[in-house]
Amino acid sequence: MIILNGEVGNYIYNNGIRYSYFAGNNYLGLAGHPEIKKAVIRAVEKYGVNFAASRHTTGTSDLHLELEGALASFKGKEDAVVFASGYQGNSILLEILKGSYSTIFADQSAHASIIAAMPADVVKVMYYDHCDAGHLDYLLDYNRGSSPLVITDGIFALTGEIAPLNQIYEVVRKHDAILVVDDAHATGVLGPTGKGTPEQFGLPADGKIYQTETMSKALGGYGGFISGSHALTGLIREHSATYQASTALPPPIAAAGIASMAILRENPSLRTDVLDKAWTLREAVTAMDFTTTHFRTPIVPLIFDSPEKARGLSVFLEENCVIAPFMNYPSRQAMHLVRIAVSAIHTDDQISLLLGLLKQWKDKYESD
Ligand SMILES: Cc1ncc(COP(=O)(O)O)c(C=O)c1O
Structure with a gap:
């Protein structure tokens, strides 16, 4: 090593x-960007390294709120919520959507964080053949009557493949399913404005499409985020145990995210x-x-x-x-x-x- x-x-x-x-995932080369480093150093001087408290208690700073505002505006959404890692994003989302689905349909090569996020008491989990919307359609037909949630990586981390979201979206619509895209590798990279795989395919900003994203790869910082309506972010803040019971993103890292949003906008x-x-x-x-x-x-x-x-x-x-x-x-x-x-x-x-x-x-x- x-x-x-x-x-x-x-x-x-x-x-x-x-x-x-x-190696790694520093796709835009921002991990050592001088403006991001400066922002982090300034924030360390002012806030220290870590609040050692969860967002739910005393771990929220003005920087967290500013970052969430910047991410919401980047994504064209009402709000965004940031948390300690991209890995947590799938757990947080599957946790708060729990009442809305009874069967999970996941790509056979879904990222480890997707598999780990599946709630133990979900009725059923089925895997469709890798990137195969036809097989997904078959499985959804065969399991008619379940409330389906489909989940896939946007870009697959190992192979750089892009999930065929246009085809998957058609199938999802036909079966009135929820679609979750883990866009860890696509945020800041795919789509005309870097919003990720749904934007790349021109999918509508639909209430039933969710993205889990990270600032740890192309954005050169660290930490996960989910953007959406105030109703969605409110559910996360009020009902996600993963969100509430883990230490907040360190403030200097929130500062890194704010700086990286500005760089992304300007470049x-x-x-x-x-x-x-x-x-x-x-x-x-x-x-x-x-x-x-x-x-x-x-x-x-x-x-x-x-x-x-x-x-x-x-x-x-x-x-x-x-x-x-x-x-x-x-x-x-x-x-x-x-x-x-x-x-x-x-x-x-x-x-x-x-x-x-x-x-x-x-x-x-x-x-x-
Ligand atoms: C598809 C996918 N989702 C989630 C994650 C986790 O993101 P983070 O490293 O920001 O926790 C990764 C990271 O390797 C990933 O490849």
Whole structure:
């Protein structure tokens, strides 16, 4: 495991050695942005590190309220509520919607936080084939009479695939279901204004579509959020045990979120930069005969049929000062891949260097 001795950008440092960094989820390169760092330092001086109290008791600052206002305005919603992690978002949402559904239909490759969020006393949980709206429709038909809730990742973390939300939405409407999209990897990246996967597909701002989101990835900060009507955020604040019984997001982290909202507003080209760079890389690895996926997202997986090859490639890259991890992430589907995460701050030279190394490895280990 690589131990970092400095901040995360397009490069990282480990014991004085510089590595080109194609890991993590710093898609817009904001994790070390000077304005965000300044905002955090100012907030540490004023508020300290942590209030050591939940939002429900004495853990709410003016910064939390300002951040929630900024997120609501970014999302075009009445309100937003922030909490300690993106991982918590699915638990909070499934908890407060509990009276409205009796069966959960989840993508077979749904993120671990979705699986962990399923309430123990839900009547039934069914998994539809990965990204297969036809199979979802079949399962919903077969289970007619249940009050269905459909849940999927927007962008899948490992493979960079985008859920076919246009098709899923049609099925959801036909069956009068609730739709929840975990957009952890799409917030700030997909859609004409970065609102995520529903915006990318032009879905209506419908009361029955919910998103769970995070500030920990493209937004370069930390913490989860849910936006929506005052009725929805009120339910979270008043009825979610997960929200009420966990320590509030530290105020300096709320300050990071506010700064990152401003950067996002003023720099829409960050989104197109990362998507263009990732697409260039994706086309180049495809031309080299690597198996990958074909979506305009920052995640470019190199998929193998055995863990040894994937692990071997990741080690070869690290020996050549490039970090792109072999992934064996918790998931229902076994997957052997090297996950390349592209960031808006990667230079063309870094991408060329990576492609050169991939070609060397391919010639050495996969030429017939
Ligand atoms: C799809 C998905 N949902 C939720 C999370 C959790 O978000 P956070 O890391 O902000 O807690 C992740 C993070 O890895 C994720 O990939």
